[in-house]
Amino acid sequence: MVFVGGIAYVAWYKKNVLDKIEIAFSAGYDPALELAIHGKKRQEQLPEESSWGSETPWTEHLRRDEQDLVDRIVHGKEGGRYYILLGPKGTGKTTMIYDAMQAVQAEGVAVCDAHPDLEVFRLRLGKALNYEFHEDSQTGLFQRRDPREGGPALDIERAFNKLEKVALRYARRTGRPLVLIFNNIQHFKNDDEGRNMLLQLQQHAESWAASGIVTMVFSSDDFWPFFVMRKTASRMQVVSVYDLNLRGSLQALVRMRLNNEHKLEDPQTFKEAIAIVGGRLSYLSRISKADDMLRNARHMLDVERAWLLSQIGLIPDCDDDVMDEQKWSSCSWLLLREFVKMRQEDERIRDERIASGELSPDALDELPLPKIPYYRCRQIMTRPDFLEDLDRGNIIAIDINHDVTPDSILLLHAARTVVEEEEFDNTLQSVRDRVDEIESLHRTRELTFKDLSAGDCVRLQVDKRNSLRDDSLEDAT
Structure with a gap:
């Protein structure tokens, strides 16, 4: 009886796991969406006492140009591909996703936020999929090994295996794929463990996109996840999100x-x-x-x-302990100074066109952010490894065309107030000179002579033309 009961329990438990995962994609309550829309309110119409008149730039609900594509993705109408939303922090990537989810009451959609600690990410994925990773199972009485001995990566793989069965069943019934969204994947560490997790997610995204059962969506504020995923991508499509x-x-x-x-x-x-x-x-x-x-x-x-x-910030008379930090700072300001110079040149050209009558002062659009190709930024900074740190620090932004811009208009104005200070160029040059001086001291070697008595003399001669070596060869001959 115990044996038969155990078999029946295992069969029931496996079916219950799949049913619970399918419930996570049903219409109605979704934890991520419920938090996102809680407390929001909408103004239905413009008050009559507005002084804007008929030129009021008002719409009942603001929609970005990318919103239509995001709606089709989240509603399961864009199969055969997986997507990555790429853009600086605060541009509205997550808001577009939640707006699209709200339109269908999160039916067929689940959202999971990335985290540097894979154990935390495992728990978040389990919450999004309504999956307990066998922690609620009573079969441990009949087995020797703990199912979690393999670590979070193996647990996540088990969850995806269960999700695949649910997705096949859902696609046969509805004729459209499930949508699984991973938000802020830049929070994964850019090390072997983080890149392996990205590869694991991408492999499932590729196979599920090919079969049309699951559409995976990734969003990232930084450029490095796209750079990593691009190496093995064949069905990935990038959606760039910029400022308005x-x-x-x-x-x-x-x-x-x-x-x-x-x-x-x-x-x-x-x-x-x-x-x-x-x-x-x-x-x-x-x-x-x-x-x-x-x-x-x-x-x-x-x-x-x-x-x-x-x-x-620049420190002109820095100590050698902060030389690496000042090297990064000075190279960063070389790039920001170039952005400021480009903005000043754009303004000068615009003012000349206004003076000549080509442009009307009343019909001016905002100047676009200055952009510099990635390879050119490496030459300006003289260091290729600093760009990723600047991108991670939200100082610059890199798009899919490998063009680099300041992270925002606000940051460009902030950098401009610093660059336009009277002594900025001298301060920047003095910091670079100080870094060169410290590096020169680090390359200096000290010679120590032992067993010398009082009155002994050591003669040291420096030969830059290699003449001493020639003389020694002649003497040897």
């Missing part, structure tokens, strides 16, 4: 301002605030909550400048 343009920024800021129950200032105030912070949605959301948007935007610029100096 001036028109889109006005639409977003007006809508956020009304949602926060603030009155609408004159259009010039909105444009001046956007000129400082740019089209980054996270920055627009922050200034929309302030009583004085313009003052808050200037405060954000001061904070950004202070943060930038705390990360890569």
Whole structure:
């Protein structure tokens, strides 16, 4: 009876695991979506007392250009591929995903956030898939080995094997794939363990995309995951997400301002605030909550400048203990100074066109962020290994075309206030000279002579023309 009961329990448990995973993809409550939309409210219409008139850049719900593609992906209408959303932090990648999930009540979709610790990531994946990794099983009474002895990578592989069975059953019933989203994969460590986990996820993404049963979506703020995944990708499609343009920024800021129950200032105030912070949605959301948007935007610029100096501030008379840090800082400022020079040149050309009558001062769009090819940045910085650290620190952004830009308009303005200081060039050069001096001292070798008595003399002669060696050869001959 115990033997037969054990067989029946194992069969029931395996079926129950698949049923629980399928419940995770059913319409209704989703943990990630519920947290994302909790407390949100929407302003349905523009108040009548608005002073903007008929030119109000207002829509009931702001939609980015990429939202239509994200909707088709999340709704299971884009099979045969897997996707990576690539863009700087705060551009709205996760918001677009949650908006698409909300439209279908998260049916057929699950979201999991990445984490550097794979044990934590294992638990998050189990929560997203409603999978307990056999920790709720009672079969341990009849087996010798713990199922978790293989580590988190093996547990995740077991979860994917179960998900594959559920996905096959779901695709036969509905005719569309499940969607599994991994958010912020840049949080994986860029080491062997993290890259192996990315490879494990990508291998399943490739096979499931080929069969059309699961569409996996990755989102990343940094460039390095795309660089790693690109090596073995054959069905991967990249969706680049950038900051909003001036028109889109006005639409977003007006809508956020009304949602926060603030009155609408004159259009010039909105444009001046956007000129400082740019089209980054996270920055627009922050200034929309302030009583004085313009003052808050200037405060954000001061904070950004202070943060930038705390990360890569220059120390002219640095000690040799911080030589590596100052080498990184000085090379970073070489790149930022080039960005500032490009922005100054763009403004000069624009002013000349306005003076000549080619452009109207009333119909000017915001200048795009200056961009430099990746290979050219290596030449400017003289170090290729610093670009990844700058990208991870949200100082620069790298796109799929291998073009490098400042991370945001706000950061470009902050760097410009530093570069345009009177003594900046001299300070930067003095730091580079100091680094060269310390490196020269590190290359210096000290000769020690032993067993010398008082009055002994050591003669040292330096021959740069190799004449002593020739004389010694003649004497030997």
